[in-house]
Amino acid sequence: PDTNKEYTNKITLSKPSAEVMCVRKVEGKLQICLVLQPRTPYQVDVNGKKYARFFLEQPAGLVENGESFEEAAAREAEEETGYKVVSLQRLINSEICRHVSYADETSVVFLAILGKVEEQCLDENEDIKVNWYMAETVEDELEDYLEGRKPNFFGFDVPEMTILGLERFFIKLHRGDLSI
Numbered sequence: 001p002d003t004n005k006e007y008t009n010k011i012t013l014s015k016p017s018a019e020v021m022c023v024r025k026v027e028g029k030l031q032i033c034l035v036l037q038p039r040t041p042y043q044v045d046v047n048g049k050k051y052a053r054f055f056l057e058q059p060a061g062l063v064e065n066g067e068s069f070e071e072a073a074a075r076e077a078e079e080e081t082g083y084k085v086v087s088l089q090r091l092i093n094s095e096i097c098r099h100v101s102y103a104d105e106t107s108v109v110f111l112a113i114l115g116k117v118e119e120q121c122l123d124e125n126e127d128i129k130v131n132w133y134m135a136e137t138v139e140d141e142l143e144d145y146l147e148g149r150k151p152n153f154f155g156f157d158v159p160e161m162t163i164l165g166l167e168r169f170f171i172k173l174h175r176g177d178l179s180i
Contacts, residue, residue, distance in 0.1 A: 019108070020060065022081050023112070024083065037129070038054055054157075061075070069108045077112040080128060087113045089178070092109040092164070092168055109165045138166065
């Protein structure tokens with residue numbers, strides 16, 4: 001940069017967030033929920049028009065005033081999937097501080113075991129598409145993505161916290177450290 005110019009960076013301090021790896025059993029098999037939602041700061045140009053880019057990610061949201069990380073995780077899981085949380089456990093025990101794009105955010109990642117399919121009651125204010133994948137399929141896709149065989153995850157961009165949550169989930173699952 002020109003040393004005669006003065007630059008100012010704006011730093012945004014965000015509320016902490018809870019991210020939730022949502023899992024359910026259907027006919028004895030594990031399924032993982034990933035939600036497809038638009039992220040307006042990221043855009044694509046289609047025929048001269050700007051549109052929000054979609055990201056495939058685990059349910060997540062900000063911790064409201066007076067709410068614990070656990071309460072926020074349960075609330076976000078229910079709002080974004082429409083299913084009641086049966087049990088909740090920390091998937092990543094420590095809080096992760098991120099400093100990306102001049103933002104500071106603390107996140108905690110949880111594992112939520114969700115209720116039965118017939119209990120679904122989706123929040124109509126959520127602008128997302130809920131996708132359920134077989135755990136084996138997600139693990140294969142994750143391996144291909146991490147090893148560079150695929151540029152995207154199920155064809156979409158994916159936030160690093162979702163990748164981190166999935167990696168930790170499969171490590172703990174194979175070690176037998178999870179109560180599912």
